[in-house]
Amino acid sequence: MLTNRSVDVAVITETRLNTNTRLNIRGYHIYRGDRLGRPGRGVAILVRKNVPHIPMPRLNIEPENLSIQLKDNTILRALYNNPRHVITNAEYDEMFSGPRTLVVGDLNARHVVWYNHRNNRNAPDTLTHYTFNRSRPTFLDIVVNKNYPHNQNPTTLTDLSSDRNPVLMSLSKTETHYLDRQIYDYRTTNWRTYRNYLNRTCVTRNTIQTRRDIDEQVHALTEAIIHARNITTEQKTIRQKEKRNP
Known part of the structure; x- marks a missing residue:
């Protein structure tokens, strides 16, 4: 104890x-x-x-x-x-x-x-x-x-x-307060579904010529990764201490 x-x-x-x-x-x-x-x-x-x-x-x-x-x-x-x-x-x-x-x-x-x-x-x-x-x-x-x-x-x-x-x-x-926060629990991730989704979604163009092309590809990849996480990973609530002045 x-x-x-x-x-x-x-x-x-x-x-x-x-x-x-x-x-x-x-x-x-x-x-x-x-x-x-x-x-x-x-x-x-x-x-x-x-x-x-x-x-x-x-x-x-x-x-x-x-x-x-x-x-x-x-x-x-x-x-x-x-x-x-x-x-x-x-x-x-x-x-x-x-x-x-x-x-x-x-x-x-x-x-x-x-x-x-x-x-x-x-x-x-x-x-x-x-x-x-x-x-x-x-x-x-x-x-x-x-x-x-x-x-x-x-x-x-x-x-x-x-x-x-x-x-x-x-x-x-100081007085202690607690905040509840949602986080992703990656121990629950279905990695096979995660990988299959990215393989289907992330198609890179053969030619990237400008900075704008790079930004668009990075943005598309980031959005795909976030969505893959959201559909394959459970969330959990954790409690954290928040210290404030009394």
């Missing part, structure tokens, strides 16, 4: 790894916050190797956390909060101590405002956690930002066979 979605930075919560477990993903730096003792919980940040960043010290707070600083000085924090722990105001102050901060992860913060069926004291349009029992699905994985002015557009994905849906977020200084 990281490769298919061209993910630059990934935050993983509840990794359930211990210090003896190896985790390597080609093309990514991996920062781990494993739970000491028995495996469980834990957080990790995966950063594509061509993304400039600096790892930062962990915060002295109860929720498990890791932090990196990006090239534009944005601090990205990965957090997992035990559902039995109520995050204090002092811990929130510590989380957002940087001038520009993104806090990402499972804060176990439930509230009916973002469509959970009940509130909790830690308190999106699509669910991030599905249960396989009679419990209701919930919105656990959230992104909270401080002074981050750019477009974020978070969406949930169904790429993984898990009870947790990944959340994909694009951070861009």
Whole structure:
């Protein structure tokens, strides 16, 4: 999924790894916050190797956390909060101590405002956690930002066979629009029909004496090639990004 979605930075919560477990993903730096003792919980940040960043010290707070600083000085924090722990105001102050901060992860913060069926004291349009029992699905994985002015557009994905849906977020200084464009798919071309049509249509005169004669012959050949393509090749629609200033 990281490769298919061209993910630059990934935050993983509840990794359930211990210090003896190896985790390597080609093309990514991996920062781990494993739970000491028995495996469980834990957080990790995966950063594509061509993304400039600096790892930062962990915060002295109860929720498990890791932090990196990006090239534009944005601090990205990965957090997992035990559902039995109520995050204090002092811990929130510590989380957002940087001038520009993104806090990402499972804060176990439930509230009916973002469509959970009940509130909790830690308190999106699509669910991030599905249960396989009679419990209701919930919105656990959230992104909270401080002074981050750019477009974020978070969406949930169904790429993984898990009870947790990944959340994909694009951070861009420009708003991204998409344009649909029709192109010819030459993998579908019937080349025999193409060749037969050109053989029947393109008859070159024996004598070409003037520039006008050359222009007429080139124009006729061009029109024949275009028509041969049109009758032998299917079209398909592709979606391209168009970046505009916000």
